[in-house]
Amino acid sequence: xxxxxxxxxxxxxxxxxxxxxxxxxxxxxxxxxxxxxxxxxxxxxxxxxxxxxxxxxxxxxxxxxxxxxxxxxxxxxxxxxxxxxxxxxxxxxxxxxxxxxxxxxxxxxxxxxxxxxxxxxxxxxxxxxxxxxxxxxxxxxxxxxxxxxxxxxxxxxxxxxxxxxxxxxxxxxxxxxxxxxxxxxxxxxxxxxxxxxxxxxxxxxxxxxxxxxxxxxxxxxxxxxxxxxxxxxxxxxxxxxxxxxxxxxxxxxxxxxxxxxxxxxxxxxxxxxxxxxxxxxxxxxxxxxxxxxxxxxxxxxxxxxxxxxxxxxxxxxxxxxxxxxxxxxxxxxxxxxxxxxxxxxxxxxxxxxxxxxxxxxxxxxxxxxxxxxxxxxxxxxxxxxxxxxxxxxxxxxxxxxxxxxxxxxxxxxxxxxxxxxxxxxxxxxxxxxxxxxxxxxxxxxxxxxxxxxxxxxxxxxxxxxxxxxxxxxxxxxxxxxxxxxxxxxxxxxxxxxxxxxxxxxxxxxxxxxxxxxxxxxxxxxxxxxxxxxxxxxxxxxxxxxxxxxxxxxxxxxxxxxxxxxxxx
Numbered sequence: 001x002x003x004x005x006x007x008x009x010x011x012x013x014x015x016x017x018x019x020x021x022x023x024x025x026x027x028x029x030x031x032x033x034x035x036x037x038x039x040x041x042x043x044x045x046x047x048x049x050x051x052x053x054x055x056x057x058x059x060x061x062x063x064x065x066x067x068x069x070x071x072x073x074x075x076x077x078x079x080x081x082x083x084x085x086x087x088x089x090x091x092x093x094x095x096x097x098x099x100x101x102x103x104x105x106x107x108x109x110x111x112x113x114x115x116x117x118x119x120x121x122x123x124x125x126x127x128x129x130x131x132x133x134x135x136x137x138x139x140x141x142x143x144x145x146x147x148x149x150x151x152x153x154x155x156x157x158x159x160x161x162x163x164x165x166x167x168x169x170x171x172x173x174x175x176x177x178x179x180x181x182x183x184x185x186x187x188x189x190x191x192x193x194x195x196x197x198x199x200x201x202x203x204x205x206x207x208x209x210x211x212x213x214x215x216x217x218x219x220x221x222x223x224x225x226x227x228x229x230x231x232x233x234x235x236x237x238x239x240x241x242x243x244x245x246x247x248x249x250x251x252x253x254x255x256x257x258x259x260x261x262x263x264x265x266x267x268x269x270x271x272x273x274x275x276x277x278x279x280x281x282x283x284x285x286x287x288x289x290x291x292x293x294x295x296x297x298x299x300x301x302x303x304x305x306x307x308x309x310x311x312x313x314x315x316x317x318x319x320x321x322x323x324x325x326x327x328x329x330x331x332x333x334x335x336x337x338x339x340x341x342x343x344x345x346x347x348x349x350x351x352x353x354x355x356x357x358x359x360x361x362x363x364x365x366x367x368x369x370x371x372x373x374x375x376x377x378x379x380x381x382x383x384x385x386x387x388x389x390x391x392x393x394x395x396x397x398x399x400x401x402x403x404x405x406x407x408x409x410x411x412x413x414x415x416x417x418x419x420x421x422x423x424x425x426x427x428x429x430x431x432x433x434x435x436x437x438x439x440x441x442x443x444x445x446x447x448x449x450x451x452x453x454x455x456x457x458x459x460x461x462x463x464x465x466x467x468x469x470x471x472x473x474x475x476x477x478x479x480x481x482x483x484x485x486x487x488x489x490x491x492x493x494x495x496x497x498x499x500x501x502x503x504x505x506x507x508x509x510x511x512x513x514x515x516x517x518x519x520x521x522x523x524x525x526x527x528x529x530x531x532x533x534x535x536x537x538x539x540x541x542x543x544x545x546x547x548x549x550x551x552x553x554x555x556x557x558x559x560x561x562x563x564x565x566x567x568x
Contacts, residue, residue, distance in 0.1 A: 008034045008258070008295040009563065011280055013265050013310065015039075016117030017545050018532040018552045019301035020243030020251075021160070025556035026299075027251040031563065034258045034293060035248075036282060038302075039092070039114040041261040044244040048234025050086035059085055071095060079110045079497050086233045090114050090121055096285075097446035100454035107334070107438075107455035108496035109305055115261055116244040117303070118499070121232050124212045124240050124360065125387070126166050126546035128157050128177040132371065133540040136429075140381050143333065143432035144508040146537050147518035150177065156550040163250075164241040164549070165219050167361075168211030176366045176542070182216045184209045189353045190390035190420040191363045197481035198365070205477070210364040210387065213241035213546075222246070229358030240360065262286050264448055267314040267323075268298065270525060274318035277528050283448050297527045297559050297568050301552065304334075304533035305438055308504040309453050311530075312440045324505070324522040330515055331504050332437045334455070335539040338384065338428030338463050339498035340491020343474035345483030347390065347420040354392055354417060362389035365424065365477070367541055369469065380465040384428035384541045386474060393418025422483055426470035426491075427498065429541040431462055436495075438504055457495040467491075500544055502536035520555035527568045531555045 009031035012022045019035060027033045055062030064084050069077045075094040092111035099109050112118045131150045137143035154177070161180040169184040187195060187209055195207035214231075215224045215238075222238035222245060231240055238245035251257040262285040269279040269292075280293045300307040308331055314323035322330045365386035370378060397418055405413075430436075436458065440451040471488050478486055508514020511523035520535050522528040531552035533544060562568045 008032045008293065010034070010297045010299065010559070011036060011293055011295040012299045012301055013280070014117060014301035014303065014306065014532065015115050015243050015248065015259070016112070016301065016303065016532070017119045017122070017243065018548045019117070019299070020119065020247030021549045021552040022299040022301055022531060022556050023251040023257060024247040025553050026560065027254040027256040029556070029560040030256065031560065032256050032258075033251065034260065034295065036263040036265055036280065036293070037115050037117075037259065037261045038264045038285065039112060039117065039261060042114045042116065042244070044238070044242075044249075045234075045236035048236055049089060051230065051233045051236060052228065053086065062086075064088075075099065075101075075108070076110060078494075079108050079499065086230065087121065097448065097450065098452070100441060100444060100452050102454065102456055105456040105458050106494050107457040108494045109453070109455070109501070110496065110499045111303070111306075115259070116242055116248070119242040120234055120244065122499075122545060124214055124231070125210060125543040126161075126164075126213045127211050127542045128179055129153075129540050129542055129547050130175045130177050132175040132367075133538065133542065136382060136540075137432070137538050142381065143538050144506065144510070144513050147507055147509045152518070153547070153550050153554060156554040157546065159553055160546065160549045164213050164246060165215040165217070165222070166211055166213055167216040169209055171206060171208055171366075173206065173366055175371055179211070181211070185212075185216060185359055185361045187363055188355050188390060189350050190347050190422060193347065193350070194363065194390065194422055194478070194481040198477050201477075201480045202368070204371070205368045206366055208364050208366065210361045212361045214360050215239045225360060227357030227359055229360070231360045264450065265302065265310050266290070266448075266450055267310060268528070269314070270316065270318065270323065274316075274524065275526055277525055283450070285448070288448065296563060297529065299552075299556070299559075300528070300530045300534070301532045304501040304504055305453060307530055307532055307534045308438060309440055311505065313451055319524075324515055324524045324528060326524050327512055327514055329434070329506065329513060331439055332434045333432040333503040333506055334436045334438055334457055335430045335432060335502045335536070336457075336495045337498040337500045337539060337541065338426065338430060338459070338466060340489065340493035341426035341428070341467055341470045341474075342423060342489040342491060343471065343478055343486065344421060344423035345478045345486040347422050347481065347483055350420055362387055364388075378469070380462050380469065381431065382429035382462075382466070382541065384426050384466055384470055386424040386426055388422065388424040390420055390422040393421050397421070422478055422481065424474045424478065426467070426474065427541055427543075428463065428466045428470065430495070430539050431460065432503060432506075432538055433460060459495065500533075500539070502533045502539045502544060505530050505534035506537040507535050508537060519558040520551055521558065529555045529559055
């Protein structure tokens with residue numbers, strides 16, 4: 001990282017789900033592509049430390065190292081998806097570059113610190129958005145109208161699904177379009193009881209198996225999932241999709257890919273006209289040396305917050321409020337999904353049945369609220385879904401209910417599985433609000449000299465009213481399935497804890513109110529594309545990762561055509 005001896009056609013910043021796809025598509029189209037990743041290098045399989053290591057072989061028997069967390073991961077560890085010593089090595093160290101916290105309007109920013117980014121750690125839920133989502137802003141006036149519709153992105157959903165491998169069932173729901181599916185995983189016996197009760201009790205509701213980027217049939221060298229369980233530690237068989245197992249190897253096979261890790265992108269430079277990116281300024285995380293790379297086109301895929309941080313830090317006389325920010329909306333309209341709402345209960349019967357293996361999936365209740373304009377009595381806009389499942393209570397749960405005891409008799413009691421427990425987790429749509437935002441503070445810098453990120457994000461009344469409905473309807477559905485001892489958790493964890501951050505550099509039709517056009521191309525700079533979550537104009541209630549990948553593949557195709565035509 002001390003010189004720029006090679007001229008590249010394309011630079012991709014970030015190597016997660018979006019960056020991996022940008023690299024694959026551009027390299028396969030014949031363009032010399034450089035991936036810049038701020039995290040450290042790791043190898044697929046070889047560096048999945050503790051992938052199948054049982055708790056009794058791990059330090060502290062699988063419990064977190066509190067001293068390590070307090071020193072290096074004091075922000076990351078607050079997020080529920082932060083696990084233990086089997087995954088801690090994948091996370092960004094807060095001691096290297098902490099973000100600024102506002103206790104009155106907090107946001108939890110979850111960051112990976114390795115090649116492949118959060119694609120190693122994600123929950124793999126991949127659902128298509130529909131026109132219910134792409135037309136939402138236009139219908140109710142919250143946010144700008146999306147410059148695309150489902151028909152524009154549907155072929156790219158298919159393109160992505162065929163490559164990554166998605167298992168799921170075809171349901172024929174217009175608001176949750178079917179995709180290119182491998183054979184679905186199966187609901188277990190207790191989940192089928194929930195399905196029967198819900199679908200008999202409500203005509204507008206469906207309980208289905210989740211749609212996940214986990215193979216049930218092999219693709220190339222990637223094997224079908226064998227249900228081993230600890231997916232978040234890394235998947236050496238490649239059964240679940242990650243950049244390390246799929247897109248980056250595909251790009252590498254072309255001979256057109258170069259990867260530089262420990263590369264902190266500080267800012268982007270533009271020409272005298274302000275219409276073209278001319279360089280990418282990079283800090284070596286190990287040596288602190290600075291260097292500059294250039295290419296004909298730049299794709300920002302550094303995560304919602306990471307990409308916008310780079311743009312906000314790239315101030316110039318032409319763009320005093322941040323690069324590509326002639327609209328003034330850069331950094332605004334930050335969203336996440338409403339998260340933390342949980343309803344659980346005990347299901348009677350089926351005590352002669354047990355599950356086998358660790359299915360990396362669960363049941364899914366697609367959105368059933370506000371599907372059209374025929375529900376004016378609901379006190380909130382948009383909608384929500386439930387992810388959930390059912391399982392037998394294990395020894396930890398049973399130990400809490402048994403009389404205090406010790407010895408062989410007590411241990412033998414704990415060998416028997418307890419009753420079935422069913423649960424529903426709510427994921428709700430968050431409206432785009434200008435005041436929910438991020439910024440960079442040029443007076444507070446991290447150890448690399450990069451301005452720190454700060455946030456100001458609050459849940460609003462619409463989110464609160466949606467949660468009320470989640471709790472009521474989730475409870476009703478479990479009760480209909482015969483559940484007893486129903487427990488509710490209102491949740492409403494801090495924004496950011498769903499790890500579905502979206503917005504801050506949104507797409508739109510009008511350059512005066514948006515940062516990007518219909519192809520994720522900057523309105524201001526013709527050779528700049530942003531294809532991660534920053535581009536999103538609304539949040540839907542549907543997991544966004546598949547949409548990021550489809551938008552990235554579509555944008556790469558657009559950029560490739562313009563590169564070949566000599567426009568970029």
